[in-house]
Amino acid sequence: MKVIGGISSQALACRVANSLRCPIPACEFKSFPDGELYVRVVGDIKGEDVVIVQSIVKDRDLICLLQLIEAVEEEAEHISVVIPYLGYARQDKRFKSGEAISARAIARSISIKGVVDDIYVVNLHSRSILRYFEVPAKEIDVSPLIGDYIASKGVEPVIIGPDKGAMELSRSIASSHNFEYDVLEKRRISGEEVEIKPKELSVEGRNVVIVDDIISTGGTISEAASILKAQGAKDIYVACIHGVFAQNSIIRLYSSGIEEIVATDTIESAFSKISIAGEIAKNLLSKGRGL
Ligand code: R5P
Numbered sequence: 001m002k003v004i005g006g007i008s009s010q011a012l013a014c015r016v017a018n019s020l021r022c023p024i025p026a027c028e029f030k031s032f033p034d035g036e037l038y039v040r041v042v043g044d045i046k047g048e049d050v051v052i053v054q055s056i057v058k059d060r061d062l063i064c065l066l067q068l069i070e071a072v073e074e075e076a077e078h079i080s081v082v083i084p085y086l087g088y089a090r091q092d093k094r095f096k097s098g099e100a101i102s103a104r105a106i107a108r109s110i111s112i113k114g115v116v117d118d119i120y121v122v123n124l125h126s127r128s129i130l131r132y133f134e135v136p137a138k139e140i141d142v143s144p145l146i147g148d149y150i151a152s153k154g155v156e157p158v159i160i161g162p163d164k165g166a167m168e169l170s171r172s173i174a175s176s177h178n179f180e181y182d183v184l185e186k187r188r189i190s191g192e193e194v195e196i197k198p199k200e201l202s203v204e205g206r207n208v209v210i211v212d213d214i215i216s217t218g219g220t221i222s223e224a225a226s227i228l229k230a231q232g233a234k235d236i237y238v239a240c241i242h243g244v245f246a247q248n249s250i251i252r253l254y255s256s257g258i259e260e261i262v263a264t265d266t267i268e269s270a271f272s273k274i275s276i277a278g279e280i281a282k283n284l285l286s287k288g289r290g291l
Pocket of ligand 1 (some may be wrong): 165212213214215216217218219220221
């Protein structure tokens with residue numbers, strides 16, 4: 001087996017290769033004068049099971065992934081594609097007529113039948129997106145790793161999701177360490193007044209970890225942090241699977257009184273303190289393919 005690291009997942013691909021104790025062939029990435037991307041896989045992959053690891057954060061990352069698949073398709077025996085972060089996944093249905101379902105467009109473009117054998121994606125925004133892939137696709141849930149990281153800090157927290165969509169994630173992060181968990185709920189008190197607070201738990205005097213699948217602009221989390229602070233929460237920490245951290249999100253998050261931000265390495269940043277490499281390796285090995 002050989003692991004190829006795309007432009008956006010270099011460090012994670014190396015960690016996966018280390019976990020699998022397999023080589024990582026060299027690749028060249030450069031831009032032509034007009035900005036187009038040039039991709040070359042330099043190492044030998046003839047007859048190999050090839051695993052391409054590449055997150056789709058920016059548009060160019062998809063172009064890179066498609067070129068990597070193309071570069072290895074004639075020589076590789078088997079091609080697995082690991083997409084730690086699948087961008088464009090939040091538009092997973094047609095909300096208004098005429099809109100593109102971006103999640104389906106991206107999933108279809110990678111599902112090259114007869115070339116790509118299987119696809120692994122990490123904590124999809126919605127599991128229903130799996131049906132858009134046209135080759136076998138599996139979701140890897142890395143949320144227990146966040147629970148482990150929180151437990152290692154010894155802060156005895158309550159886990160809070162910022163909205164009801166985060167309930168499953170909160171439960172999954174909390175469950176293996178028996179943390180209490182809840183989500184924020186909006187309740188209309190009167191025509192003019194809306195109250196937002198945890199559905200069941202009180203956060204007064206307690207350390208809180210706000211968890212979400214994606215942090216992009218930081219708006220969702222900073223609003224949640226302000227609400228929880230106002231309700232007497234002690235220290236507030238933030239953990240997410242996919243740290244997109246767009247625009248001024250970091251400043252926005254810290255200004256809302258957050259102590260620490262932590263993310264996995266599905267997107268590489270200074271906050272990627274939790275590596276999912278071991279989980280990816282485990283899933284690749286469970287397919288029964290040797291090294
Ligand atoms: C939304 O459904 C997601 O789960 C996240 O809450 C959202 O993507 C976060 O975005 P932002 O950081 O821009 O508020």
